[in-house]
Amino acid sequence: MVWFYLLSGIFLGWSLGANDAANVFGTAVATKMVKFRTAAIIASLFVIIGAVISGAGAAHTLGKLGAVNALGGSFTVALAAAITVAWMTKLGLPVSTTQAIVGAIVGWDLFSGALIDTGALTKIVSTWVLNPILTGFFAFVLYKASMFLLKHVKVHLLELDMYTRIGLILIGAFGAYSLGANNIANVMGVFVTANPFKDLNLFDILHLSGTQILFFIGGVAIAVGIFTYSYKVMKTVGKSIFKLSPISALIVVLAESLVLFIFASESLMKLLISLHLPPIPLVPVSSSQAVVGGVIGIGIAKGGGRAINFGTLAKIVWGWVLTPISAGIMSFFALFFMQNVFQQRVYVPVRYAITRPCASKLKALNLWQPQLKSVKDTIFDNARDFKYTLILKLKINKKLVNKIVNYAEIYPLKIDSTKITELDEKWFGKNRILALKKLNGSVFIHKWQLVDTLSAISNEWKFRPDTPQNRLYNRALKKRYDKLFTTFKVPYDSVKDFLVKVL
Amino acid sequence: MLPVFKKTKELEAKIDEFLDVIMEASLEFRQGLKYYLEENFEEFSKRAELVDKLEGKADTLRREIENKLYSEMLLPEARGDVLALLENSDDVLNIIADTIMGFKMEMPQIPDFVDRYLYDLVIESTASVEEMVTTVRSYFKNITAVRDHITKIMFHEKESDRVGNRIKMDIFKSKDMDLAHKIHVSTFVEKLLLIADKAEDVGDRISIYVMKRLA
Numbered sequence: 001m002v003w004f005y006l007l008s009g010i011f012l013g014w015s016l017g018a019n020d021a022a023n024v025f026g027t028a029v030a031t032k033m034v035k036f037r038t039a040a041i042i043a044s045l046f047v048i049i050g051a052v053i054s055g056a057g058a059a060h061t062l063g064k065l066g067a068v069n070a071l072g073g074s075f076t077v078a079l080a081a082a083i084t085v086a087w088m089t090k091l092g093l094p095v096s097t098t099q100a101i102v103g104a105i106v107g108w109d110l111f112s113g114a115l116i117d118t119g120a121l122t123k124i125v126s127t128w129v130l131n132p133i134l135t136g137f138f139a140f141v142l143y144k145a146s147m148f149l150l151k152h153v154k155v156h157l158l159e160l161d162m163y164t165r166i167g168l169i170l171i172g173a174f175g176a177y178s179l180g181a182n183n184i185a186n187v188m189g190v191f192v193t194a195n196p197f198k199d200l201n202l203f204d205i206l207h208l209s210g211t212q213i214l215f216f217i218g219g220v221a222i223a224v225g226i227f228t229y230s231y232k233v234m235k236t237v238g239k240s241i242f243k244l245s246p247i248s249a250l251i252v253v254l255a256e257s258l259v260l261f262i263f264a265s266e267s268l269m270k271l272l273i274s275l276h277l278p279p280i281p282l283v284p285v286s287s288s289q290a291v292v293g294g295v296i297g298i299g300i301a302k303g304g305g306r307a308i309n310f311g312t313l314a315k316i317v318w319g320w321v322l323t324p325i326s327a328g329i330m331s332f333f334a335l336f337f338m339q340n341v342f343q344q345r346v347y348v349p350v351r352y353a354i355t356r357p358c359a360s361k362l363k364a365l366n367l368w369q370p371q372l373k374s375v376k377d378t379i380f381d382n383a384r385d386f387k388y389t390l391i392l393k394l395k396i397n398k399k400l401v402n403k404i405v406n407y408a409e410i411y412p413l414k415i416d417s418t419k420i421t422e423l424d425e426k427w428f429g430k431n432r433i434l435a436l437k438k439l440n441g442s443v444f445i446h447k448w449q450l451v452d453t454l455s456a457i458s459n460e461w462k463f464r465p466d467t468p469q470n471r472l473y474n475r476a477l478k479k480r481y482d483k484l485f486t487t488f489k490v491p492y493d494s495v496k497d498f499l500v501k502v503l
Numbered sequence: 504m505l506p507v508f509k510k511t512k513e514l515e516a517k518i519d520e521f522l523d524v525i526m527e528a529s530l531e532f533r534q535g536l537k538y539y540l541e542e543n544f545e546e547f548s549k550r551a552e553l554v555d556k557l558e559g560k561a562d563t564l565r566r567e568i569e570n571k572l573y574s575e576m577l578l579p580e581a582r583g584d585v586l587a588l589l590e591n592s593d594d595v596l597n598i599i600a601d602t603i604m605g606f607k608m609e610m611p612q613i614p615d616f617v618d619r620y621l622y623d624l625v626i627e628s629t630a631s632v633e634e635m636v637t638t639v640r641s642y643f644k645n646i647t648a649v650r651d652h653i654t655k656i657m658f659h660e661k662e663s664d665r666v667g668n669r670i671k672m673d674i675f676k677s678k679d680m681d682l683a684h685k686i687h688v689s690t691f692v693e694k695l696l697l698i699a700d701k702a703e704d705v706g707d708r709i710s711i712y713v714m715k716r717l718a
Contacts, residue, residue, distance in 0.1 A: 031579045147717070150646070157585070157643045158518075161578050162511045245580050 002196045005071040008079035010221040013187040015085055016097050017047070017225020020183065022233040023256060023287040024175035027249035028168040029234040036231050042169060043176040043230075044223030050180025050264075051188075051219035052212050057266040057282035059185035059192055059211070064120040066105040067193040073108055073346035074190045076338045080104040080331035081186075088323065095323055096286030097186045099128065103324030105190060107331025112347035113382025115405065123281045128320055131259055131285040132293025138255035139297030146251060147301075164246045171254045178260035180219055185284040188218035199424075207424075244298065252294035259290050276468045289316055351410040351492065352386040353379045355445055355499070358408050361452075367403055369396050379410070379499070406448075412495040413444040413488045423487065428480055431460050436484075443498055447485055514571050518643065521564040521589065522636050525596050528557040529632040532599050536625045539606055540618050551607045558600035565593050584712045591708060592639055595632055595701045602694040611687050614680060617670055624666045624692065628699040631659035635702040642709050649713050656706040663699040667692050 025039035068074045081100040088095040102124055109116045155163070197210040208216070244252065262268060262280055269279045296313075335346045354362075354376050362368040371394035380386035387405055390396045396404070417440045425433050435458035444450045454461035463477060464470035535550030568589060572582055613621055638652035670692050674685050 032576050033579055151717070152647075154645045156511075156515050157581065158511050158515050158577065161581075162507060166507075 002071065005075040006191065006217065008075045008082055009188050009191055009218060012078050012082040012085070012097065012101075013218045013221025014225040014228075015082060016183055016187055017044075017222035017227075018229035019089075019225075019233055020097075020179060020287045021047075021176070021222075021226040021230040023291045024179060024253060025168075025172050025230075026234045027244060027246065027253070028172060029231070031246055031249070033165050033168055033246050034172070036234070038169070039172065039234075040226050040230070042173050043226050046173045046176035047180035047222045047226070048216065048219035050177035050182075051184035051215040051222070052180075052208070054177075054181035054264055054266065055184035055188075055215040055218075056211060057269070058182050058264050058284045059189040059215075061120060061124065061281060061283050062101070062105065062185045062189035063192055064117050065102065065124065066109040066114060066116070066190075068105065068108050068190045069193045069348045069350070070345045071191070071194045071196065072338055072344035073112070073335065074194050076334045076346055077101070077104045077108050077190045077331050078187075080107065080334045081327050084323065084327040084330050088326065096288055096319060097183065098284045098286045099320060099323035100327040101186045101189065101284070103327030104331035106324065107328040108190075108335060108347070110328070111332050111335040112349070113384040114347070114350065115383040115387065124283050125320070127263060127281060127283040127285055128289070131263070132289045132296070132316060134262075135252075135255045135259045135290040135293035136297030136300070138258055139251055139294040140301045142251045142255060143248065143298050143301040146247060150247075161246075164250055167250050168246065168253070171250060171257060175253050175257035175260070178257045178264060179287055180222065182260040182264035182284055183287065184215045184218050184222075187221065188214050189284070244295070248298050251298060252291060255294045255297065256287060256290040259293075260285065260287060270472055273468065273471045289319070292316060349381050349492075350383060351379050351381060352383060352405065352408045353410055353499070354408055355410075357449060358446060361407055361446075361448065362404065365403075365407075367400060367407070369394070369400065369404075371396060372404070383409075407446065409447065410445055410492070410499070411447045411485065412490045412492055412499075413447070413450055413485065414490045414495075415439040415442045415444075415450075415488055417441075419487050423483070428483075429460060431458060432480070434458075435461055443490075443495060445495065445499060447481075450484065450488075451481060510575065514568065514577070515643075517564060517568050517571070518589075519640075521561060521568060522592070522640055524557050524561045524564065525592055526633060526636045528554050528561070528596055528599055529629045529636070531557070532603055533625055533629045535603055536606070537622065540613060540622055548607060551603045554600050554603050558596050561593055561596050565589050581712070581716065584708075584715065588639060588642065588705065588708065588712070591701070591705045592635065595635065595698060595705065598694070598698050598701055599632070602691070602698065605691065605694065609687070611691050612684065613688060614674075614677065616677070617673060617688065620666055620670045620673070621692070621695075624663055624670065624695050627659050627663035627666060628695050628702075631656050631663065631699040631702040634659060635705050638706055638709050642712060646713055646716065649709060653706040653710055656703055660699040660703040663696055667696045 021040075021043045025034065025043055028034040029036050029039050068077055078101070081097065081104040084100045084103070085095050085097055088100075102121075106116060106121070108114070150160075191214055192211055195210045195214050197213040199210055200206075200208045200213055202208070263283050263285050266282065269282060272279045338344045339346045354372050359368065359372070359376065362372070374394065375389060380389065383405060386408065387401055390401045390404060391398060415436065417437065420433065420436055420440070423433065423436075428436075432454075435454055438457060439450075439453060442453070444453070451461075451463075455463070461477070463474050466474065531550050531553050535547050535554065538544070538547040538550065569586055572578060572585065578585055634652050634655040638649055638656060641648040641652055671689055674680065674688055674692075677685070680688075
């Protein structure tokens with residue numbers, strides 16, 4: 001059944017491989033600078049490596065937008081995105097998997113009553129706009145620099161041809177890596193929260209987390225797409241949109257790869273944080289739109305503003321709007337059918353309640369509002385109902401509402417010694433595991449309770465003040481907490497009686 | 504050395520060799536005609552045969568280069584331009600070989616009053632060929648220098664036109680030559696002018712190819 005549910009993600013991966021590999025190797029193959037077989041092998045290999053090694057960053061941002069927490073839901077969301085992509089491609093409209101999946105996730109949020117993280121959504125949408133602009137800028141600068149070099153460095157035409165070929169292969173490999181790292185989130189991101197795979201340790205040499213296994217499967221699906229269908233697309237793309245000289249093509253692919261890499265690289269983000277610079281959000285972006293940006297950048301470098309094709313620009317903007325909306329509507333209705341006609345669970349309800357510990361916490365943080373007393377014994381079935389009650393009935397200030405919702409989320413956890421032994425002690429650190437062992441048998445209703453309890457008994461579980469120097473430490477600690485949350489989560493029903501006691 | 508580097512270097516060497524052959528043929532042609540005008544026909548004959556051989560060698564080299572460019576799918580963008588360039592340069596060499604063989608077979612009688620000017624014409628037209636060879640080399644190796652060389656080709660072509668017209672006028676004004684003789688000598692003047700014209704055509708093509716490459 002797990003594999004059946006994954007099918008829609010695999011289908012999405014296949015179509016991504018079939019379409020987007022052309023953005024990396026299209027010109028190289030169409031101009032016969034690189035053989036298709038070579039291109040396909042390199043692209044497949046590096047897409048998989050990129051997905052497994054660096055796929056987590058962009059997937060995390062998508063997860064923030066909507067943590068699709070049931071496999072049935074993940075299946076439907078990915079399917080809705082895939083159908084939207086296929087349908088819009090058939091209509092000849094410009095389409096990007098990225099925009100489709102974001103729309104489909106928002107559709108799930110609306111259906112399940114989950115909160116839409118407007119911060120994450122704004123971050124994602126703003127990167128869509130930034131993506132072609134940044135690629136265009138990179139292409140412009142790289143083009144000017146390469147023309148300067150070509151004029152002043154005496155290289156034989158044949159050697160230049162050889163370097164261009166080598167460049168197309170190397171940059172193509174980098175492009176494929178970046179594509180895998182950035183776009184695997186589109187393919188497998190929605191399955192992360194409901195991930196059925198366990199961590200895998202191969203002879204102590206290769207350690208793959210459950211998410212990495214998921215991304216590996218997605219990467220293989222992309223590779224199959226590249227081998228089976230991308231040749232046709234490369235032939236078309238390479239000769240139509242992309243009618244550039246091999247050197248210009250090399251520049252466009254380099255600019256595109258850099259942008260995809262920037263929006264996917266956790267290492268780069270860590271570097272920026274350590275240099276006290278604002279980090280770049282890790283978000284899946286569209287490779288096709290990056291390419292259009294790059295081509296426009298080269299056009300401007302060659303002939304100024306005349307090169308901007310406003311028709312193409314309008315199409316991109318149209319894609320930003322139309323694709324997510326169509327995918328969102330499609331996802332919403334597909335989820336409805338999946339749940340009510342096929343009787344499949346498409347989401348695990350996330351409940352909210354002002355429990356006694358929650359009330360004390362809010363009081364301690366000066367967030368307590370007297371009106372909250374009236375909902376003290378109510379369990380809300382989803383974030384939307386809870387939020388609307390707070391805003392519309394209790395007239396609580398909107399700014400406070402999001403914080404209250406955060407503390408009121410019910411996330412039952414039970415610390416279990418057998419599960420503690422399964423944790424990677426090296427990654428967590430000895431002292432942290434020791435502190436955790438002290439909590440054996442404890443039950444928590446809210447995530448923050450576990451954080452507070454652990455922080456109280458061990459300094460190593462404490463978050464440091466939010467300063468630029470501490471950002472990396474806090475991010476790493478948060479990752480460990482996230483691992484605890486998924487490891488020790490118990491079903492809501494098993495703590496129902498306990499919950500009634502603390503209400 | 505990596506095989507891909509080796510192959511590239513080999514092809515580069517072949518193109519250089521092809522251009523060397525054209526250059527050598529042009530120099531031998533000039534020297535040969537000098538001997539012809541000095542009436543040292545034995546030396547002239549040797550040079551004429553040498554030019555003929557060089558022309559055959561250039562053909563072989565050109566075919567080898569063309570085969571390599573196609574079979575290894577090199578220069579997908581500039582391949583057409585490069586092939587045209589090689590063929591047109593080879594055409595210039597063909598005209599050189601035709602001309603010197605024409606001198607050998609037809610032995611035109613050059614009147615004394617034309618002797619000096621005719622040698623000037625040979626110098627100008629071969630100078631344009633030598634500049635053409637340098638331009639083609641620059642197209643491959645040093646694109647910024649192309650413009651200067653093209654200017655020089657144009658200069659030599661104009662000079663050869665000027666000298667050629669002067670010779671033709673002198674010939675047809677002459678009262679000591681019969682019409683058949685005049686036309687015979689004039690045909691050879693035309694051939695020498697054609698060499699410079701064709702060299703200029705190659706230069707013109709290159710200036711377009713350069714624009715394409717830098718566009």
